[in-house]
Amino acid sequence: MAASSGNAFDFKLFRRLLEYTQVYKWTFYFVAIAAILLSFFAVLRPYLLQVTIDESIVPQDNDQLLFYISLMAGVLFLEVIFQFCFIYFANWLGQEVIRDLRVNLFEHMLQFKMKYFDNSAVGRLVTRAVSDIETIASIFSQGLFMIISDLLKMLVVLGFMVYQSWRLTLLVLLVLPFILYATRVFQKKMKLAFEEVRTQVANLNTFVQERITGMKIVQLFTREEKEYEKFKEINDKHRKGWIKTVWYNSIFFPIAEMSTSITIGLIVWYGGLRVMAGSEAITLGVIVAFIELSQMLFRPLRQIADKFNTLQMGMVAANRVFGVLDTKSSIADEGTLEIDHLKGDIAFENIHFGYVDKEEVLKGISFKANAGETVAIVGATGAGKSTIINLLNRSYEIWDGTIYVDGIDSRDITLKSLRSQIAIVLQDVFLFADTIMNNITLNHPEITRESVIQAAKDIGVHEFISSLPGGYDYNVKERGVMLSSGQRQLIAFLRAYVSDPSILVLDEATSSVDSYSEQLIQKATDKITQGRTSIVIAHRLATVKKADKILVMDAGKIVEMGNHQELLQKENGYYKKLYEVQFMQEEETL
Structure with missing residues (x-):
């Protein structure tokens, strides 16, 4: 050149x-x-x-x-x-x-x-x-x-x-x-x-x-x-x-x-x-x-x-x-299957992955999430929790192993149809310099204003949005700086809800918010997780306790698996120690 x-x-x-x-x-x-x-x-x-x-x-x-x-x-x-x-x-x-x-x-x-x-x-x-x-x-x-x-x-x-x-x-x-x-x-x-x-x-x-x-x-x-x-x-x-x-x-x-x-x-x-x-x-x-x-x-x-x-x-x-x-850096979209709806069965089989060559983050992860289940993932920072989410929607290519969705290799499904069935609420919510309505719908032609307002009422955030100047037409400015972190989280929940996903992912969506926003978010979480497979990465005790299955991760491996009560029964268990250190004080304040 x-x-x-x-x-x-x-x-x-x-x-x-x-x-x-x-x-x-x-x-x-x-x-x-x-x-x-x-x-x-x-x-x-x-x-x-x-x-x-x-x-x-x-x-x-x-x-x-x-x-x-x-x-x-x-x-x-x-x-x-x-x-x-x-x-x-x-x-x-x-x-x-x-x-x-x-x-x-x-x-x-x-x-x-x-x-x-x-x-x-x-x-x-x-x-x-x-x-x-x-x-x-x-x-x-x-x-x-x-x-x-x-x-x-x-x-x-x-x-x-x-x-x-x-x-x-x-x-x-x-x-x-x-x-x-x-x-x-x-x-x-x-x-x-x-x-x-x-x-x-x-x-x-x-x-x-x-x-x-x-x-x-x-x-x-x-x-x-x-x-x-x-x-x-x-x-x-x-x-x-x-x-x-x-x-x-x-x-x-x-x-x-x-x-x-x-x-x-x-x-x-x-x-x-x-x-x-x-x-x-x-x-x-x-x-x-x-x-x-x-x-x-x-x-x-x-x-x-x-x-x-x-x-x-x-x-x-x-x-x-x-x-x-000329840069060839796109995900290989070689899938041929177009899907309009998923039951929500998820299976990770012996997944190996790293963001940098020769630095493995996930070391042979295997687990299943049945349709409609809520699966929580807990572990120390850097254990590989968020990486699981990044691989589920194919933001990154796995090194080895297979991810199945409804029994189908996710690589056999077109990227667009796969991602259209997965909604993600991240800890760091990104909002565009646009109205609340456009940030919720992302200009999707099939999502109407009426359906957004009804969805906001369903999960309990309509009152908060209506209180803003201009309501749903309020411009949140670049990255949503006009809203608090809790308010941005609520907008992200509503964005996920109106997309009607088959699979919902919440990545520490209740961290760093005030108690009032947390109550609204918890109510929204209960509503939008109903009837769909949900993967929740959270430190909040209430969310983890309600999960059908909890994956405990450490250094890129699943070290324990079970529900809240089962994991507490394990003597010297990793989750039990995590619970006592991180959650006991929180439980005492409830």
Whole structure:
């Protein structure tokens, strides 16, 4: 890829990007034709100027002068029209391409397994989906077609110059190799500089996004000064990346301007001598035309270098975006069975799994949960409780073993239909910056407002929601910051309830909430667990005591299994010790 090759241009990557223009091929062709016509219009203007000087101004023919002036005005009008069409449709094409590319990228990211997001910075992914793709648009609006147009213009101009005077053309060509070499070196240096800029932009976005999200921790632990220093350091690296581009521009453009001035001087010197010597091949009009033609020849070179910078930035961004698109990190969805409803029988058979290679978290887990049962999982932090949930809905791929749902290998069921039958209420509830209604329904078209309100009444949270300003239309802001943790939990319970799942998972859903919210959550728990298989990870005694089966985990293994009373009967049992240490004091306060 271009980002690592160090080459001036990656044609393979460029061809891949052009594939996105196939849908808009007629617009692509039109812009290309407009670019060709503009190159001919560019040459026509200095030619008309030459003719006007030699056939009207020098012989002082007023009628001819008026005719040629009118002709130049007509050519200028047509050039303006085509220039407008060229710029507008080139930009239009760029926006259409990046719209499709951004949609493809987001769709691809939606399929990634959780492990990918565990190892990827959010700010970096945001950079890929937003600013990097926006940079790609400039390939079409300011890069590709502009470069093609300039190259065509240069070829036509050069051909016309040779036709008019090969001697003056040779003078121009004496300076041209020097400019071409400088442009080539400039392109390579700028490419490397822009790669550094894009890297530092991603680092900056990642740092700012994480610190803003975690601002509460930063302030609580008085890390403002340290984070400020880190930000200054990252921002300085970003500045240095841009300074490199400024440095290369500062060197190249004065060299290009000096070369142009030298060329004009040579044309005036040699051409003037030939005119004074009475040459018929080189006239005053030809000298004036050559001055303008040489500008047309060299100016595109300078512009091409500048636009090539834009193209390079777009290509670097495209390389990064395609890097994400080429990432194979999705859960293998090879199941063929579509299910509308499950009884809820769950069986884990000899499951081995770890989040990191060679670091096993679950070590041969086996258990069954019959339809309609409530199974509680208890154990110390890091025992592997939440991992069981992550594997049930296939957020991660198991290393070994089989998970059966209603006697069917879960891998034989399509991901969409499997997950549609499982609702999860997590300890850390995530709410979008939207209304309570939309956070409950997640914009599901089949969940009506009336059904949500009825469900809220069923589990006892309607009164709480109605008390908020705007009720169900209350905007909870980013991550639900306008609600308490207990209120967010209640919204999560209602979200799970209205989805009418066959299997319900509660991952420590009653932790870190006040006593009033806990009562509401307990009532909601009793309601939504009725008639469906429920897996509950909880430290609260009431939930554990009511479970049909309790799995006691330690260091990735199930060390005990049974109901509350059975486990308490075991002498020196793990659960009994856990109960006495963690739950006895809680029971005394009830």
